[in-house]
Amino acid sequence: MQPPENQSLALNGREVNIQNLPHLQQYNAKRREAKMKEIQTGVDLLQSVGIFPSRRPCQDVVWAVLFLSVVAATACFSIYYFQDIDTSRNEDAAFRDHETLNHQQVEALTAHVGRLTLAGVAGTLASLVFAFFFMMLAKACAKPLVYAALFFVPALTIVAGLVLLGLVMAREPVSVMSLIPGGCLVALGVCYASCVCCCWRRYIPFTVEVVEMVAEISNDNPCMVAVSVLGSFAAAIWVMLVAICWVGVTIKYKSDTADQDLNASEPINFAFLFLICWGGGVIHNVCHTSYCGVFGRWYFNEEGWPLVSSVRVALTTSFGSICLGSLVVAVIRMIEYAVRVAQQEAQSEGNYVACVVFCVLDCFISCIGDILEYFNEWAYVQCALRGSSFCKSVRATYALCVCNGIQYVIADLLVDSVVSLGAFMSGLVGCGMGLAVALSGLERSPDGARTGAGAGQDYAMVAIIGGFLGFFGGVIGGASAMSIFSSGTKALLTCWAEDPRPLQEEYSGIHDTIAAKIHDHESN
Structure with missing residues (x-):
């Protein structure tokens, strides 16, 4: 060669x-x-191919057609199985009076379905509102926020370890072995905090500058939160459709009562998990590509409606590329899941050699999946800017990063910590809202005590499920909104590699820092 x-x-x-x-x-x-x-x-x-060409041909169309066909088939099957479950189960008095494993009647449980669904929706909306204020907070005081994000995980680990130690020491007698789990958590948290102080401290000022810049641009384009809202509900609907299909298949072929084991065969589990991964990946990457388009249009001062134009590109000309890249990641995740299932079977059979082999293989495949997922997000920036196909975008991204030393800048950024903190806090807000909504509709007796469907274990069940659904919806909504920081960082760095002049004019300090980092690494 x-x-x-x-x-x-x-x-x-x-x-x-x-x-x-x-x-x-x-x-x-x-x-x-x-x-x-x-x-x-x-x-x-x-x-x-120039930046933001006037005409963009549709790329990787066959993969878009394949994905839309899968979506249509999933929706049709979910409608069919939902109707089948409704007619064969809910109208059966024996089924309504049947008790589940925790001694709750099915008829009583179905009375809470609407309220629990509303709890999940309310948690998602509350998390998105919180995410909007979180972005405003990032603009106003980015430095404390970055420090809080970096020390949040070690602090949480230490607190969990101390709580565990307190619970163990409250019992009599106390053995040394029972103190080991809590002590390990405390030690792990201390080590993590030490790494933040010693190893990552020099990266914090640059991260603060980038977070401030991304937050300021985001606040100038607040309608990006609308994409987060639509993406969150699209993800929830997709999960619901796939779940209905799974339950329908399981009930139709494996069960006629509420308490029987509803686990389908492994091939069916693989199929539905694949659908969750592929559809969820497509929804996430559509939002990501839209965000990148907004930041790219801001960077190069493109006229028009940046959000509308970016969403249109993500849902039309670049949709096939998004489907292809998401499919690759979904396949890797399915292989990873298959290896984990094989590892669990080997462990249950006492085959420790095979268990170790599968464990190593699992780590290897998991790393490949993480790398592909991370690099795909950079490639989608080119889809947003140029509208190129997925494979061409990968090659262009690799060339752009290597020739300009962007990999050295990426290594010094800690923006993902801010994203994780925002997503977790959004989940907590969603959990609180979901819990409040789930419990607000329970009946009260004149003296204020819970009665009827709200008594005993039913009350606890509604509280737990409502809080969980609120937290789940909050994490989905918060993560979708918080990914604006991650997407904006990738888009701005890619745009700087294309042409550094706009960043030098708007944020000369960040431009000089990036150039200095690349020069220092290349000199060494």
Whole structure:
């Protein structure tokens, strides 16, 4: 394999000799030549297709058609099975009077379905409202927020360890072995906090600057939260459709009573889990691509309605690329799930050699899935900017990052910690709202005591399920809104690699910091 003839490329306002890139020096001659050719292909795409072209052809159409066909089939099956369950179960008096494993009557449980559904919806809406104020808070005081995000996990781990130790020591007698779990949690939290102080402290100022910039742009485009709202409800509807299909298949072929085991065969479980992963990935990446389009249009000062244009691109010309990339990740996740099932079976059979092998394989496949999922988000930036196909976007992203040293900047960013904190806090807000809604409609007697359907275990059940649904919906909604920070960071760094001048004019300090980081790494 011969190296590319043109090894000097004009990119990012400077001449880049791809043969001398520091990233390639770790490979042998054969692999270096292959990677040089990949970079050349990506650069050719970057130079042949401009930013925000006036006309965008639909890319990877076959994958969009396949996904939409799967969605249509899932919706039809869910309607069919829902009607079948309703006619064959809910009208059966014997079924309504049947008691479940925790001695609750089915008829009593179905009385709470509407309220519990409302609890999940209310939790999602409350989390989105909280996420909006969280973005405003990030603009006003980004530094305390970043510190809180970094120390939140170690603090939570230490508190959990101390609580566990307190519970153990409150009992008599206290054994040394019973103190080990709590002590391990405390030690783990202390080690985590030490890493934040010693290893990550130098990255905090740069992260604060980036969070402030992304929050300011987000507050100038507050309608992006509307995409989060639609994405959250689309994800909830998709999960509901798939769940109805799963329950319908299970009941139709495996069960006629409320208490029988409803576990379907493993192939059916694999199929429905695959649908959850693929559909959820498509919804998340549509939102991500829309966010990237908004930030890209702000960066290059494109006229028009940035949110409308970005959503239209994500749902039309780039939808096939989003479906393809999400499909690849979903397949990897299914392989990961299959390995975990095999590991559990080996463990139950006492085959420890196979258990260790599957454990190692699980870690390896999980890392591959995480890498693909992370890199796909960078590739979708090119889909938002140029409207290229998924495979071409991957090549263009690789070339852009390697030729401009963006990987060095990514390594110094801790924005994901802020995203995780915001998502968790949104979940807590959703949990509180869901709990309040779930319990608000329970009947009260004149003296204020719970009666009827709200008594005893039923009361506790409604509280637990309502809080869980609120938390679940809150995490989904909060994570969707908080991903604006992650998407905005990726989009802005990619746009800077395309053309650094707009960032230099608007945020000269961040531009100088990025350039200095890349120069320092390349010098070393």
